[in-house]
Structures are given as C-alpha cells and as structure tokens.
Amino acid sequence: MVKIGFNSPVAQKDGKGALLVPEPDPEAAAVSGRENSTGRCLFTLLGLAFILSGLIIGGACLYRFIVPKNKVFHGRMQYLDSHILSDDPETEAPYSFATEDVQFLGDNGNVAFIDVPVPEFDDADPAVIIHDFELILTAYLDLKLDNCYVITLNTSVVMPPRNLLELFMRLATGDYLPQTYLVHEDLLVTERIDNVDQLGYFIYRLCSGKKTYRLQHRNMVKGIQKRSTENCHRIKHFANNFVVDSLICEPYGI
Numbered sequence: 001m002v003k004i005g006f007n008s009p010v011a012q013k014d015g016k017g018a019l020l021v022p023e024p025d026p027e028a029a030a031v032s033g034r035e036n037s038t039g040r041c042l043f044t045l046l047g048l049a050f051i052l053s054g055l056i057i058g059g060a061c062l063y064r065f066i067v068p069k070n071k072v073f074h075g076r077m078q079y080l081d082s083h084i085l086s087d088d089p090e091t092e093a094p095y096s097f098a099t100e101d102v103q104f105l106g107d108n109g110n111v112a113f114i115d116v117p118v119p120e121f122d123d124a125d126p127a128v129i130i131h132d133f134e135l136i137l138t139a140y141l142d143l144k145l146d147n148c149y150v151i152t153l154n155t156s157v158v159m160p161p162r163n164l165l166e167l168f169m170r171l172a173t174g175d176y177l178p179q180t181y182l183v184h185e186d187l188l189v190t191e192r193i194d195n196v197d198q199l200g201y202f203i204y205r206l207c208s209g210k211k212t213y214r215l216q217h218r219n220m221v222k223g224i225q226k227r228s229t230e231n232c233h234r235i236k237h238f239a240n241n242f243v244v245d246s247l248i249c250e251p252y253g254i
C-alpha cells in the first residue's frame with residue numbers, strides 16, 4: 001500500500017480553519033515532502049510497468065492475430081526435376097507442380113498440418129504431414145497405404161514456423177508461383193512404434209490406430225541394405241523454398 005502525504009487544502013484556504021487544524025510542524029512537512037516525492041516516483045514506476053505490460057500483452061495478441069488459427073493456406077510451386085533434366089539434355093525439361101494445403105495449429109502456430117493431395121501426372125502418394133516444431137518431430141501419413149512414419153524434424157528441409165507461415169501467406173495470394181527445384185531424400189523404416197501416445201497430441205491424433213514406423217535418413221543408418229528387399233513409396237511435399245521427394249522404404253520383415 002502506498003501512503004501519499006499532502007497538505008490539507010482547507011488548512012491553506014481558510015484562515016479560521018487553519019486555527020482548527022494544528023500548524024504543520026516544519027520537520028513533519030519535510031518528511032511529508034519526501035514521502036510525497038517517493039509516492040510520485042512509485043506512481044511513475046507503476047505507470048511505466050502498466051504501459052510496458054500493456055505493450056507486451058498487445059504484442060502477444062498481435063502475434064496471435066498474425067498466426068491465423070484454422071486458416072487453410074493453399075500453396076503451389078513449380079519445380080524442375082534434375083533427374084528428368086539429365087535424361088535428355090537437348091530438350092528443356094518441363095516444370096512439374098507440387099500443391100499442398102497448410103494449417104498452423106497448436107498454441108503458437110508451432111504445428112504445421114500439411115495436406116498433400118493426389119498428385120497429377122505423378123506416382124507419388126497423397127499424404128498428410130505434421131511438422132511439430134515444439135517436439136521437433138515430423139510425421140507422414142501415407143494415405144495410399146494408411147501407414148504413419150515418424151522422424152526427427154530436419155531443420156535443413158523444414159523452415160522455422162514463422163518463415164513457413166510467411167512463405168504460405170505469399171503462396172496463398174496466388175500471384176506468387178516460385179520456380180524451384182527438387183531435393184531427393186532417402187528415408188528408411190527402422191522399427192515399428194507401438195506407443196503413438198508419446199508423440200504429442202497432434203501426431204497422436206494423426207497416427208493412432210494406424211501402423212506407425214520410425215524413419216531414419218538412409219545415410220544415417222549403419223549397414224547398407226538392398227533395395228530389392230524393400231517396399232518403397234514416395235511423397236512429394238514442401239516446407240521450404242524447394243520441393244522434397246521423400247522416398248520411404250520399408251525393408252520386408254519389419
């Protein structure tokens with residue numbers, strides 16, 4: 001509780017009143033003055049704290065406003081597949097298209113929920129992909145197989161959430177169609193995951209009741225395994241300025 005001292009205005013204005021009010025002791029007046037300035041200082045600090053907290057809360061609200069909940073961003077990219085290019089160097093390789101819809105979920109939009117439709121003129125699988133930036137996990141639900149694949153989120157393939165949102169806000173305007181390239185990545189099933197409830201709320205929702213497997217980059221897995229004994233599927237997607245062709249291979253017998 002802040003105690004603020006001030007001189008009675010009655011005592012100053014009215015001479016008669018002044019008689020009723022005891023003459024202020026000069027020493028007491030000095031103390032009261034000191035208290036007065038301390039009070040003013042505290043008030044100023046309180047005011048500053050109030051303004052500061054207002055700015056912080058305002059900033060947080062603005063951030064929530066900028067990360068639109070449940071808004072679906074439609075993105076489309078043109079890409080050149082270097083594999084096609086190397087086959088016939090004489091003719092110009094045609095551009096292909098990658099399309100997907102993205103929603104930013106979670107408390108701070110830290111979960112990107114990506115819908116990859118059935119691709120046109122391509123044998124890649126339709127999929128739902130979750131990038132959980134909080135838990136640093138990526139999950140692919142291959143809609144053709146109805147299987148789930150979980151891997152550590154690879155930050156060299158997936159942009160940070162704020163940058164990803166900015167990219168999709170630009171793509172969603174429809175005026176921005178980047179001409180980009182394709183990156184191939186080889187992912188290998190290493191084991192079956194039985195407890196999908198330990199993969200966070202969003203991946204749990206995606207993968208519960210589905211066969212779920214753990215993935216690793218092939219170059220991170222020790223011991224080279226033959227492709228002929230694997231069942232492979234591809235998902236083409238993007239969460240960066242380029243398109244990624246993820247080849248997911250499952251060795252028989254896992």
Ligand SMILES: *[C@@H]1O[C@H](CO)[C@@H](O)[C@H](O)[C@H]1NC(C)=O
Pocket residue numbers: 154155156157184185217219220
């Ligand atoms: C992340 O992706 C890059 C490019 O595909 C790859 O070279 C790298 O090994 C990956 N990192 C991990 C930890 O899997």
